[in-house]
Structures are given as C-alpha cells and as structure tokens.
Amino acid sequence: MGVTGERLRSYIERIERLEEEKQALADDIKEVFAEAKGTGFDVKVMRKIIRMRKQDLNERKEEEALLETYMAAIGMI
Amino acid sequence: MGVTGERLRSYIERIERLEEEKQALADDIKEVFAEAKGTGFDVKVMRKIIRMRKQDLNERKEEEALLETYMAAIGMI
Amino acid sequence: MGVTGERLRSYIERIERLEEEKQALADDIKEVFAEAKGTGFDVKVMRKIIRMRKQDLNERKEEEALLETYMAAIGMI
C-alpha cells in the first residue's frame, strides 16, 4: 500500500473511531430518556425543555410573545 | 425544588452533557474530513467508502450485482 | 429490453415524475414563506403555528400544561 493508501486509511479509521464513540453517546442519551420515561417523565416535553434551555432567554421570550400575537390574530386564542 | 424537580433536572443535565460530548465528536469528524480534503482527498467518495466498510461484504456484493442487472435491464449500461 | 426491464423502467419513471411534482410543491411552499417574510411575518413562528394547528387541541393543551409544570419544577419560571 503506497503512502496515499496509508494516509487515506488513517483518515478513514480515525473517522470510524470517532463515529463509533458518537454512536455510543447517542445510545447513552437514548438510555437516559428511557430511564426518565420509566420514572414517569414525558420524553417529548423533556426534549422541548432541552431545546428551550439552549435558546437565549430574551430570544425565547420574544418568540413566545410573537407566537401569542399570531395565534390571537388568526383566532387560535 | 421538590424531589421530582431535582430528579428531572438531573436527567436533563445528564442529557445535556452527553449531547455536548456528541457535538464535540461531530466537530472532530468534520475536522478530520476537512484535513483529508486539504490533502486532496474527495470527501464524498470517502463517505461512500466508510458506508461500504460498515456493510457485510456478501450483502454488498449482492447489491452491486443486482444494481448492474437493473442498470442493464433499463439500458443504463 | 425484456418485460422485466420495461416494468422496472415504468416504476422508476412513475416515481421520478411524482418526485418532480413533490419537489415543485416544496419550491412553492418555500415561495409562500418567502412572500410572507417579505411582508414582515416571522417564518419560524409561522412554522410553529402550522405544527400546532396539526395537533389535536386537547393534546396540545395537555402538553403546554405539562411543559409549565416541568419548567416550574426545575426553576425555569
């Protein structure tokens, strides 16, 4: 195998190892959600809270206010 | 904060930490691809090789043979 | 081209035509959002309203109530 082959293989193997680790973390996340669900928590609402906690507080407040304005404007509330 | 709040918070914080680690690995993978691209490798073809290496060899051979049969049947080759 | 080839080609061509029509609709949707954005509406909030309108009203109300309970439990409100 020439230099190029070795270099290509090393890139590929590095990526494969990282992808394996990433998959293991994805499985861990699934497990924690399953554990939380098992103790009665609602996974869909938990995911929503996690998304909200990533958002900037002001940005979130503005969005919520605009949502209410739109909902009122089209008669949803 | 009651027991439920503490338990919910701990699940959420565990998931957030795992998601952060997972995002860091995704960034690492992007970096390795960028490094490989920088030395002249084609990222799209590298991704295809990584997908192929995950496949069972016989399954892959069968699929390739079937692909050729279909391509011939509709005049692509 | 044998019967199989003709039958395969007809399935493929039917799917390709349907996918073209589907892509055209996706482009139309993008255009309507762009038009709405052009007149000052917030696309992200519009998408949220469209998702909410698909949900069963009671289910949505329950989810919102649970969200508030969780947010209070972990001190977000």
Place this chain on the structure above:
Amino acid sequence: MGVTGERLRSYIERIERLEEEKQALADDIKEVFAEAKGTGFDVKVMRKIIRMRKQDLNERKEEEALLETYMAAIGMI
C-alpha cells in the same frame, strides 16, 4: 380579525394546502415502491438507480473511478 390576521391566515392556509398535496405525493411514491416490491424488485437498489439517473453521467463515471482508486489504495479490492 384585522388585515394582518387575514393575511397571515391566508399564507398559513396556502402552505397547509400545499403541504397536504406534498404529503399525498409522498404517499403515492411509497405506493409505487410497495407495488414494485410486490412484483419482486429491490427497493433499495431502485432508489440507488433513481439517485444515479439524477447525476450527470460524467460526474458519476469520475466518482466511480475515484471510488475504485480509493478502494484499491486501502486494499478493499
């Protein structure tokens, strides 16, 4: 409902109608694949052929040649 509300509602209803049509086409595509599968065709390979037919022929040939070069370089063939 003010002018804004009416305008917002009309954008939302136009998008909802387009999304319904798009979903109907997605269901039609699924049906054609199911029909093809029922007569013995392999859906995964059909999808691959449809992707290939979208690609520019020269681009596809170059990609295939590069794939073989990489596979040889790392001892896959």
